[in-house]
Amino acid sequence: MKVxxxxxxxxxxxxxxxxxxxxxxxxxxxxxxxxxxxDRKLIIVASYPEIFLNFPEIExxxxxxxxxxxxxxxxxxxxxxxxxxxxxFQTKHISKKQHLIExxxxxxxxxxxxxxxxxxLNMVQQRMTYSWQxxxxxxxxxxxxxxxxxxxxxxxxxxxxxxIASELVNYYSKDYHxxxxxxxxxxxxxxxxxxxxxxxxxxxxxxxxxxxxxxLIDSSLQHAAAGMxxxxxxxxxxxxxxxxxxxxxxxxxxxxxxxxxxxxxSYLFDYDFTGEPIxxxxxxxxxxxxxxxxxxxxxxx
Numbered sequence: 493m494k495v496x497x498x499x500x501x502x503x504x505x506x507x508x509x510x511x512x513x514x515x516x517x518x519x520x521x522x523x524x525x526x527x528x529x530x531d532r533k534l535i536i537v538a539s540y541p542e543i544f545l546n547f548p549e550i551e552x553x554x555x556x557x558x559x560x561x562x563x564x565x566x567x568x569x570x571x572x573x574x575x576x577x578x579x580x581f582q583t584k585h586i587s588k589k590q591h592l593i594e595x596x597x598x599x600x601x602x603x604x605x606x607x608x609x610x611x612x613l614n615m616v617q618q619r620m621t622y623s624w625q626x627x628x629x630x631x632x633x634x635x636x637x638x639x640x641x642x643x644x645x646x647x648x649x650x651x652x653x654x655x656i657a658s659e660l661v662n663y664y665s666k667d668y669h670x671x672x673x674x675x676x677x678x679x680x681x682x683x684x685x686x687x688x689x690x691x692x693x694x695x696x697x698x699x700x701x702x703x704x705x706x707x708l709i710d711s712s713l714q715h716a717a718a719g720m721x722x723x724x725x726x727x728x729x730x731x732x733x734x735x736x737x738x739x740x741x742x743x744x745x746x747x748x749x750x751x752x753x754x755x756x757x758s759y760l761f762d763y764d765f766t767g768e769p770i771x772x773x774x775x776x777x778x779x780x781x782x783x784x785x786x787x788x789x790x791x792x793x
Contacts, residue, residue, distance in 0.1 A: 611719030637711035647767030649730025730763035749773035
């Protein structure tokens with residue numbers, strides 16, 4: 493810099509809260525932000541910062557709650573745009589009329605082009621995939637969502653019904669080495685290699701890279717599969733693929749319940765994501781899903 497010449501960097505701060513899947517979904521807009529604001533350095537503050545570290549478009553990544561000197565570095569007397577908008581509480585998101593990514597685009601004045609997540613792995617992370625190779629072709633089944641060390645019982649709004657999952661493992665274990673992603677040992681299914689021990693997020697996500705087929709639920713792995721361009725079969729119960737899913741996947745929505753549920757504890761959304769038992773409107777799992785339909789869908793991919 494020449495003596496006496498003053499310049500000021502321009503910044504764009506994007507603050508992303510929520511779970512691992514939501515952070516992966518957010519990667520879909522990194523390029524859009526840079527195209528819209530090419531003169532600004534992109535600063536990410538996220539609950540899962542490791543997801544954003546491999547993007548060359550991003551200047552700095554901070555973990556939520558760990559932002560030393562952030563105000564002085566990026567806010568005070570700086571030319572900075574701050575985006576801390578919550579797409580979950582947009583009217584069209586609540587009414588299930590558009591995808592989360594489209595809601596973000598409206599909030600940030602970005603063009604929505606059906607952007608997909610992008611999952612970038614560095615050299616060491618790519619080598620993690622070797623540990624998932626098995627003698628038979630690998631099939632990944634994610635039966636339970638949330639942190640791997642979560643000790644909750646079956647969450648009916650997001651988890652794969654255990655009876656359905658067991659039938660799928662029985663059917664495919666003859667031809668595939670089935671790796672089951674679940675939360676704890678109690679949920680492990682006979683015939684599958686159950687992964688429930690805490691792993692780093694990239695250790696978990698790289699299992700997708702070696703899989704030939706995937707049967708997933710609305711959780712981080714279906715976002716990651718989209719980010720890796722790996723078409724998968726995704727089962728949906730209390731949430732909607734129109735809001736959180738991707739057209740590249742084969743999305744199977746649970747059948748509507750026979751009777752209108754009485755959602756006494758619901759406010760802006762119908763079903764609580766934690767799977768409140770009193771809200772469940774089904775009498776048995778085969779009211780929710782047709783096992784034959786799932787198998788036919790998986791076999792087509």
